Amino acid sequence: MHDAWSWVSGVLAPQGPIAASELKILFNATAIMLTVVVPVIVLTLAFAWWFRAGNKSARRLPDWSYSGRIELVVWSIPTLIVVFLGGIAWLGSHDLDPYREIQSKTSPLVVQVVSLDWKWLFIYPEKNLATVNELVVPANTPVNFQLTSASVMNSFFVPQLGSQIYTMPGMTTRLSLKADKRGIFPGFSAQFSGSGFSDMRFDVVVKASDEFEAWVNASHQANSVLDQASFTNLSQQSSNVAPARFAAVEPGLFNSIVVGSAHAAHAQAMQSGHMPDMGE
Numbered sequence: 001m002h003d004a005w006s007w008v009s010g011v012l013a014p015q016g017p018i019a020a021s022e023l024k025i026l027f028n029a030t031a032i033m034l035t036v037v038v039p040v041i042v043l044t045l046a047f048a049w050w051f052r053a054g055n056k057s058a059r060r061l062p063d064w065s066y067s068g069r070i071e072l073v074v075w076s077i078p079t080l081i082v083v084f085l086g087g088i089a090w091l092g093s094h095d096l097d098p099y100r101e102i103q104s105k106t107s108p109l110v111v112q113v114v115s116l117d118w119k120w121l122f123i124y125p126e127k128n129l130a131t132v133n134e135l136v137v138p139a140n141t142p143v144n145f146q147l148t149s150a151s152v153m154n155s156f157f158v159p160q161l162g163s164q165i166y167t168m169p170g171m172t173t174r175l176s177l178k179a180d181k182r183g184i185f186p187g188f189s190a191q192f193s194g195s196g197f198s199d200m201r202f203d204v205v206v207k208a209s210d211e212f213e214a215w216v217n218a219s220h221q222a223n224s225v226l227d228q229a230s231f232t233n234l235s236q237q238s239s240n241v242a243p244a245r246f247a248a249v250e251p252g253l254f255n256s257i258v259v260g261s262a263h264a265a266h267a268q269a270m271q272s273g274h275m276p277d278m279g280e
Contacts, residue, residue: 010159015185015206016178018096019162025092032084036077098163098175102142108176109137112254113147115154115167115189117237118196123226123254129219130226132234133202134243138212139182145175148258150235155191158204164190169261179206196239203243222247228256 014020051058101108112123123130137143147156149167157164161177179185189200207215224230226246231253 010186013160014162015160015183016162016180017102018177019160021092021096022162025088025096028088029085032081032088036081096163098165098173100176101144102176102178104140104142104178106141108142108144110144110146111135111137113145113156113167114254114257115147115149115151115156115193115200116235117151117194118189118200118239119234119241120156120187120189120200120202121150121231121234123249124216125249125254127216127219128248129216130246130249131219132244133241134205134245135187135202136205136207136212136215137179138209139179139206141209142176142178145177146254147173147175148254148261150257150261152193153191154189154193154200156187157190158185158187160185161204166191170258172258179204182206182208182211194237196237199239199241219245220247226250226253228253231257 011019011026012023014023110124110126112125114121114123119133120135121130121132122135145156145165147165147167148171149169151169153169154167155164156167156175158177161179163175163177165173165175167173183206185204185206187202187204189197191197193200222245224244224246225248226234227250230246
């Protein structure tokens with residue numbers, strides 16, 4: 001129950017422009033639907049009260065069957081609601097396209113995300129470092145995510161920053177987010193992926209730009225390097241993994257993960273006798 005409330009409270013407390021826009025869509029859609037829900041509840045109670053057994057003024061018209069005016073009202077209201085909700089969904093799906101980069105005077109930070117069993121790997125290709133179960137980003141800076149999975153399909157979600165998006169083996173999805181201020185915001189997997197699913201959590205630590213650069217410099221003092229061998233060890237199933245850092249990353253590792261998981265999925269399909277077609 002606590003986790004569910006944390007998720008809801010996070011959505012209702014946006015800390016970035018994407019999450020704020022999504023909250024606005026949620027409120028607008030709720031307000032439009034309440035224009036029907038509230039009158040229906042009020043009229044239901046009013047009809048029950050008016051046509052009670054003790055009201056001698058209520059008339060019973062057993063032969064009445066049709067009214068063009070009533071039909072017009074009954075069908076026009078839901079039609080308008082569908083049009084309004086459809087318009088909100090149409091505009092929102094284009095304005096908040098996860099592949100659309102956030103416009104800013106500040107150059108974006110690129111972060112490559114790999115979902116594993118059951119932990120998250122974050123690679124900073126421009127900074128030549130990587131972290132596990134901890135995502136550190138600068139405030140007021142767009143972050144362009146490139147996401148994939150080295151195991152099964154998963155879902156990357158930071159409620160207070162917005163836009164849940166899937167990670168899939170052999171594929172790369174993209175997402176752009178931005179945090180408006182410093183703080184620590186929870187992130188987690190929103191897709192069941194096995195016994196360790198509930199422990200697939202991480203903190204998004206938003207720092208000032210100078211603090212972020214100091215963190216990058218401090219991370220480079222670590223002794224561990226993320227190469228193919230260390231990634232193979234990291235990709236073994238484990239849960240409740242403590243945050244960790246890698247001072248350097250093997251060039252092209254993210255692309256090799258994408259290609260390697262694609263080959264693994266293809267081999268598994270061959271063994272099972274099911275070859276996915278282009279529609280899957």
